[in-house]
Amino acid sequence: MQHFRTLLDVTPDQLRQLLEEAARLKVGWQRGERPALLARRVLGLVFEKPSLRTRVSFEAAMAQLGGSSIFLSEADGGMGRREPVPDFARVLSQYVDVVALRVFSQKTVEEFAACSSCPVINALSDLDHPCQALGDLMTMQEQFGKVAGRTLVFVGDGNNVARSLALGCGMLGVRFILSAPEGYRFDAAFEKLFHTSCPQGELLQEGDPVRAVAKADVLYTDVWTSMGQEAERQERLQRFANYQVNAQLLARAPAHARVMHCLPARRGEEITADVFEGPQSLVIPQAANRLHAQKSLLCWLVQS
Ligand code: CP
Ligand code: NVA
Numbered sequence: 001m002q003h004f005r006t007l008l009d010v011t012p013d014q015l016r017q018l019l020e021e022a023a024r025l026k027v028g029w030q031r032g033e034r035p036a037l038l039a040r041r042v043l044g045l046v047f048e049k050p051s052l053r054t055r056v057s058f059e060a061a062m063a064q065l066g067g068s069s070i071f072l073s074e075a076d077g078g079m080g081r082r083e084p085v086p087d088f089a090r091v092l093s094q095y096v097d098v099v100a101l102r103v104f105s106q107k108t109v110e111e112f113a114a115c116s117s118c119p120v121i122n123a124l125s126d127l128d129h130p131c132q133a134l135g136d137l138m139t140m141q142e143q144f145g146k147v148a149g150r151t152l153v154f155v156g157d158g159n160n161v162a163r164s165l166a167l168g169c170g171m172l173g174v175r176f177i178l179s180a181p182e183g184y185r186f187d188a189a190f191e192k193l194f195h196t197s198c199p200q201g202e203l204l205q206e207g208d209p210v211r212a213v214a215k216a217d218v219l220y221t222d223v224w225t226s227m228g229q230e231a232e233r234q235e236r237l238q239r240f241a242n243y244q245v246n247a248q249l250l251a252r253a254p255a256h257a258r259v260m261h262c263l264p265a266r267r268g269e270e271i272t273a274d275v276f277e278g279p280q281s282l283v284i285p286q287a288a289n290r291l292h293a294q295k296s297l298l299c300w301l302v303q304s
Pocket of ligand 1: 050051052053054055124132262263264
């Protein structure tokens with residue numbers, strides 16, 4: 001059974017094919033084409049955390065492809081509380097063709113997938129956000145054409161978004177630099193995973209954001225406090241204070257550099273309003289690409 005629990009569930013070639021198909025679907029969609037590639041197929045969404053982009057782009061994708069979706073919030077499903085995850089997975093996966101999970105723990109994704117009779121997509125966990133990485137890599141390809149040899153600098157927390165994007169960059173030959181304060185960097189286990197999975201990949205960590213962005217093609221950032229970390233917010237605000245993507249930092253990057261953010265953003269914290277809204281920002285078209293990237297993913301998982 002093919003799943004998308006992390007980006008490492010696909011090979012670099014499969015990743016390239018998913019991105020090519022996403023670009024094709026986007027062009028067709030812009031021409032007004034609405035192929036019913038997933039007619040009468042059903043996506044189950046089980047979300048323990050809030051979402052705008054991921055939920056709506058998945059639901060819209062299924063509707064536009066002729067299928068439908070069923071959304072279960074924490075209150076509806078009670079996965080892991082009302083009944084154990086394996087029971088939930090074995091039952092739900094008999095009703096639908098594919099399941100997307102947004103959960104607190106990556107272990108839940110793994111546990112679900114191990115018992116599921118249909119493909120499982122990680123729609124964000126504590127450790128990974130592979131659907132975000134798919135849309136982001138698509139956005140970079142649109143911007144730069146071939147992305148191999150480019151440099152992406154992630155300024156901020158070495159979190160779920162950073163980890164998935166690092167793996168995606170490693171698979172496509174994009175140098176990934178994480179600029180994070182001590183304590184918020186990738187740990188040795190992740191570095192090992194990266195180098196084992198992407199032997200040709202380049203993963204660097206540079207504590208000084210000014211030095212980090214000197215050769216950046218992309219400056220990427222995300223919130224300093226992710227969902228589920230709210231109790232650490234005050235401490236994180238202090239620790240990340242020097243890691244804001246603002247006009248001064250952007251001025252230290254090459255003039256062609258672009259700014260990306262997975263959203264939602266906290267203006268005045270990890271990114272300033274002027275940079276968010278500025279001419280180098282890709283954040284809004286970046287969000288649009290979630291739709292096309294996930295259509296490609298859904299078609300591949302459901303049809304294969
Ligand atoms: N970027 C992202 O996944 O946004 P949502 O949390 O709104 O889905
Ligand atoms: N790192 C953020 C991403 C939100 C899309 C979080 O997990 O809350």
